[in-house]
Amino acid sequence: MEDESFLTDDFFRQLINVGEVDILVGLPTHNNAKTIGTIVHNVRSGILGAFPRERAVIINADGGSRDGTPELVTGISIDDVRRASGVYTLRTLHAISTKYGSTPQSGVALRTILAAAELLRAKACIVVSPESEKIAPEWISNLLRPVYRDGFDLVSPTYRRHKFDGLLMTNLLYPMVRALYGLRIRESYMSEFGFSGRLGSQFLRENGWKNGTAASGAELCLTLAAINGECRICQCFLGEKDHVERRAADLVPALRQTVGALFSALESDFPKWSKVVGSHEVPTIGSEQEILLDPLRVNRKRLHQMFATGVAELESVFQAILSPATLGELHRIALLGEDEFRYPAELWVRTVYEFAAAYQKSVINRDHIIQALAPLFRGRVFTFIVENRNGSANDVANSIENLCLEFERLKPYLLEMWKSRE
Amino acid sequence: MREMIIGELTQAVHDLARGFAHYLPRLIVMLILVLAGWLIAYIVKVILRSILKLIKFDRLSEDAGASQLLNKAALPSATEMVSRFAFWVTWVGFILLGVSVLGILGLQDQIARFFLFLPRLFIAVLILFLGLLAASFFSRAALLAAVNANVPSPRVLSMAVRSIIIVFVLSIFFEELGLAEQTMLVAFGIAFGALMLGLAIAFGIGGRDLAQRFLEEKFVRDKKQQDEDELSPL
Helix, strand or coil, rough: CCCCCCCCCCHHHHHHHHCCCEEEEEECCCCCHHHHHHHHHHHHHHHHHHHCCCCCCEEEEEEEEEEEEEHHHCCCHHHHHHHCCCCCCCCCCCEEECCCCCCCHHHHHHHHHHHHHHCCCCEEECCCCCCCCCCCHHHHHHHHHHHHCCCEEEEEEEEEEEECCCHHHHHHHHHHHHHHCCCCCCCCCCCEEEEEHHHHHHHHHHCCCCCHHHHHHHHHHHHHHHCCCCCCCEEEEEEEEECCCCCHHHHHHHHHHHHHHHHHHHHHHHHHHHCCCEEEEECCCCCCEEEEECCCCCCCHHHHHHHHHHHCCCCCHHHHHHCCCCCCHHHHHHCCCCCCCCCCCHHHHHHHHHHHHHHHHHHCCCHHHHHHHHHHHHHEEEEEEECCCCCCHHHHHHHHHHHHHHHHHHHHHHHHHHHHHH | CHHHHHHHHHHHHHHHHHHHHEEEEEHHHHHHHHHHHCCCCCCCCHHHHHHHCCCCCHHHHHCCCCHHHHHHCCCHHHHHHHHHHEEEHHHHHHHHHHHHHHHCCCCHHHHHHHHHHHHHHHHHHHHHHHHHHHHHHHHHHHHHHHHHHHCCCCHHHHHHHHHHHHHHHHHHHHHHHCCCCHHHHHHHHHHHHHHHHHHHHHHHHHCHHHHHHHHHHHHHCHHHHHHHHHCCCC
């Protein structure tokens, strides 16, 4: 059993009072008072509707909310939900909250939830994002059922998304995880997901929680652990994902949490991923993906300008990371005007692979390597938007598929760099 | 008269021979120390070079910007420089130890001072190296943060960070060596003050329009435009 010394005594007492459970719902929060009420209500409805006879608990791991979020989670009366859903059960649906720190840390939150799941011997667990108001009661049952009834170890979500939403996922994470690990998992960095108690315990023991990168990108590491552990994985279509407004400054933390965690995992997973050739589908419940085509205004000029400035200003940094050929090509395209500018898929894949190899060799500080990727990613986003501006859902899907194939085709290039760059 | 001269000469030769006989063992000891010192210094150099290669010291030095300085001055790599430095310090130490065995008056104090100076020299060089490393790290961090925040002239900001740290490190370096402490302190004060004043004037007067644009963009930018700027990456 993992060392649970990071859990507070009060939280321990609350867990002991709950006893063993069948189902655990994890809610990592930080100042989510606006949305959390609806989410908890829908979570309770989902459990009451689909699993009325199972023992269930909601675990809220809070990162120091100051808007009363934990009180909202524990304060919602089960009777309100029963009245609204019309489903009655004799089981008590517990909701307990713990504060793991004064600042939000998704890794610590997940670790707290996993430790609670292990202590309560939960058979099936899910983690739900506290930001999405669109979470419906069906999402809960859709995530739980494959684990609880069908014996899957990990349920990864798929969503209905705008074609330009989640571009880090479609232009880097999905293609790279697919090419390297051989499984076509759309959302390897998951906001909502289900997992078995077995996978949770295994991950709790094996993940490098002390390592900052592994701790911050723990959701992605869980997916990779499930792949490496040859666990049963499936995808489940949930519905439309909320569009969360982001600022330019949000890109670097997002890169750290996802790309940083992936690059970091590649090091220890090398014996596994180096042997994988090609990729295959994972079982998917419902639609694999749905793409929304509503018009969306994007400041392309700014994306292009930030790419060109980044390439010009960060030359000394790129010299340490990229090969002369790739850097030369980036310089060439950075001089092109907005109309002619394109960041081709092959060059993007080479860039990402060279960044991964540079990260492994720690040619400069690893966090600096991740930060240096941000302006280049903006260049790729610009190209993706321009190429798919008037594209149909099929066109967008084809564009992503072609990029994935490019990642798979160039995998030997990464292996070559990985082995030779000393 | 003749016997007196011969007698004196014989005495002088005897004295010389006695003096030589008196110094010969010390001379031999000195030569042994010098030769043994060379051998030990060479072994130290080889071991240090291997350790530095093992810990990829050249990459660290490249990171600190020290390699570029060495390249510009047509000097060998940082690993080679440190190894050679260790070799010469060790050997010179043994030579001075050997000389001290000869018991030459006046040299003893100088030799003792040299050995007392060694730890300070090592600490000063270490401070300089770590300082260069810190300057490189923080200037690159400033450059990356400025580029990603779309701040105008990120390279100027990065160079300013690097310059401030290097000026600060040099002042500590010279102070540790005990070279012109007062002069360095005053020079540091003047350089640091001038840098800050220069930056203030440049930002306040020279870059008034730039500052205005920057502040406007930062604080009173149209929210609508801001929303259009970025897409959710995840």
